[in-house]
Amino acid sequence: MNPSRQGCIEAWVPRGLVSAVAGGPALEATAEGLLPLSVHWNQGKITRLEPIGLQRPEPRQMLLPRLVEPHAHLDKAFSWREAHNLAGTYEGALAANLAEHRSRDRNLVLKRAGRALQHGLGHGLRAVRSHVDSLGPAADGSWEALLELQRQWRGRMELQLVALRPLDQWTSSSGRQLAARVARSGGLLGIVLGPPCHGSDTCRALGQILGLADQLGCGIDLHIDEASTDPGAGLRQLIRVLQQNRIEVPITCSHASSMSLLPATPLRRLAEQLACHQVGVVALPLTNAWLLGRQIGATPVQRPIAPIRQLQRAGVTVAVGGDNVQDPWFPAGNFDPLALMAMALPLAQLAPWQRLGLAPFTTAAAQLLGLAWNGTLFPGAPADLILLDASSWAEALASPPRRRVLVEGGWLEPACRDDLPQTQTMPIADVGSGR
Numbered sequence: 001m002n003p004s005r006q007g008c009i010e011a012w013v014p015r016g017l018v019s020a021v022a023g024g025p026a027l028e029a030t031a032e033g034l035l036p037l038s039v040h041w042n043q044g045k046i047t048r049l050e051p052i053g054l055q056r057p058e059p060r061q062m063l064l065p066r067l068v069e070p071h072a073h074l075d076k077a078f079s080w081r082e083a084h085n086l087a088g089t090y091e092g093a094l095a096a097n098l099a100e101h102r103s104r105d106r107n108l109v110l111k112r113a114g115r116a117l118q119h120g121l122g123h124g125l126r127a128v129r130s131h132v133d134s135l136g137p138a139a140d141g142s143w144e145a146l147l148e149l150q151r152q153w154r155g156r157m158e159l160q161l162v163a164l165r166p167l168d169q170w171t172s173s174s175g176r177q178l179a180a181r182v183a184r185s186g187g188l189l190g191i192v193l194g195p196p197c198h199g200s201d202t203c204r205a206l207g208q209i210l211g212l213a214d215q216l217g218c219g220i221d222l223h224i225d226e227a228s229t230d231p232g233a234g235l236r237q238l239i240r241v242l243q244q245n246r247i248e249v250p251i252t253c254s255h256a257s258s259m260s261l262l263p264a265t266p267l268r269r270l271a272e273q274l275a276c277h278q279v280g281v282v283a284l285p286l287t288n289a290w291l292l293g294r295q296i297g298a299t300p301v302q303r304p305i306a307p308i309r310q311l312q313r314a315g316v317t318v319a320v321g322g323d324n325v326q327d328p329w330f331p332a333g334n335f336d337p338l339a340l341m342a343m344a345l346p347l348a349q350l351a352p353w354q355r356l357g358l359a360p361f362t363t364a365a366a367q368l369l370g371l372a373w374n375g376t377l378f379p380g381a382p383a384d385l386i387l388l389d390a391s392s393w394a395e396a397l398a399s400p401p402r403r404r405v406l407v408e409g410g411w412l413e414p415a416c417r418d419d420l421p422q423t424q425t426m427p428i429a430d431v432g433s434g435r
């Protein structure tokens with residue numbers, strides 16, 4: 001690795017991710033909003049962004065910041081083979097997941113999550129928030145493994161951990177003890193809340209756990225309304241609790257899928273209430289599209305997924321995550337943020353050449369995870385970049401492009417990506433203008 005961690009690249013950079021460009025020729029973006037820039041870095045930090053003059057050849061590569069996975073499940077990643085769910089139903093996934101718990105232990109989670117982080121690093125991720133099944137005999141071993149990996153990967157990948165339990169399992173004394181342990185390790189509390197979730201018991205339990213999280217200073221991330229029925233029922237309960245209790249810790253709602261089934265006016269009101277209480281949303285289109293809206297013998301035309309556009313319009317911060325990777329909940333995926341962006345095109349009609357189409361994968365995801373760097377490029381920002389073998393968004397999303405990853409100003413060694421599929425790696429010798 002270059003010891004001074006110094007370099008310069010000429011590449012196309014998304015306009016929405018650039019600030020503080022030095023003087024030079026007038027900048028003209030392509031129709032896809034890409035700017036031709038010369039990006040300089042030294043000692044792990046970006047030092048200068050300069051427009052490329054008209055007399056210079058156009059760049060043949062694209063540059064993005066290293067990206068963020070706001071919602072993963074590293075403890076069960078790559079478990080499909082032993083815990084498949086061929087029917088593709090939510091109930092089948094849950095049953096296979098619970099059965100798989102019986103064989104899950106520390107070593108297995110170390111192996112699965114280590115593989116996941118390796119893939120994520122090679123594909124250009126810099127931070128991952130993973131939910132961890134935290135009930136039953138596998139819970140302790142999973143936490144041991146993931147805390148160990150969190151230490152081992154510090155400096156290369158930020159790993160945030162969320163203790164995932166059904167709502168009614170948090171109010172017991174063992175739930176409260178777990179919450180205290182999670183708080184001491186800097187983790188978040190995760191709640192599963194889906195239909196049926198009406199009634200005062202749900203509201204009371206939710207109020208108790210939010211109050212506990214607030215007292216412990218733990219962020220909260222809920223699996224909420226991952227369903228095709230009872231539109232927005234869990235979110236309404238959450239709003240009711242937030243109207244009655246002052247909660248200061250950050251709250252993220254993952255899924256929020258059934259909300260999209262609400263009529264336009266109540267949907268808008270609910271989105272405004274979420275914005276008012278500063279609740280963020282992580283949309284998870286892949287798992288939702290696979291598990292929800294199923295009807296025997298029919299191709300579904302109704303696809304419950306967080307109403308990303310309406311939420312953004314109301315002022316809610318929305319990120320998009322990959323969720324499950326090759327586990328009972330979703331058989332595909334590979335911790336590749338570019339592949340996720342490509343899938344979001346048809347599933348959510350999110351186009352990265354629009355500011356609000358790119359934000360869920362970049363700045364909004366960083367904001368929801370509370371990361372120190374929001375992913376925009378400016379002098380002084382980390383030289384943490386992905387160099388894509390593509391000169392347009394269409395090329396970048398047509399198939400997962402070959403890429404190189406810059407970590408704190410040093411190129412990731414190919415050895416770190418040995419186990420990645422060959423089509424997604426880029427031998428050093430193939431790199432053109434990277435220097």
Ligand SMILES: [Zn+2]
Pocket residue numbers: 071072073131223254323324
């Ligand atoms: Zn999840």
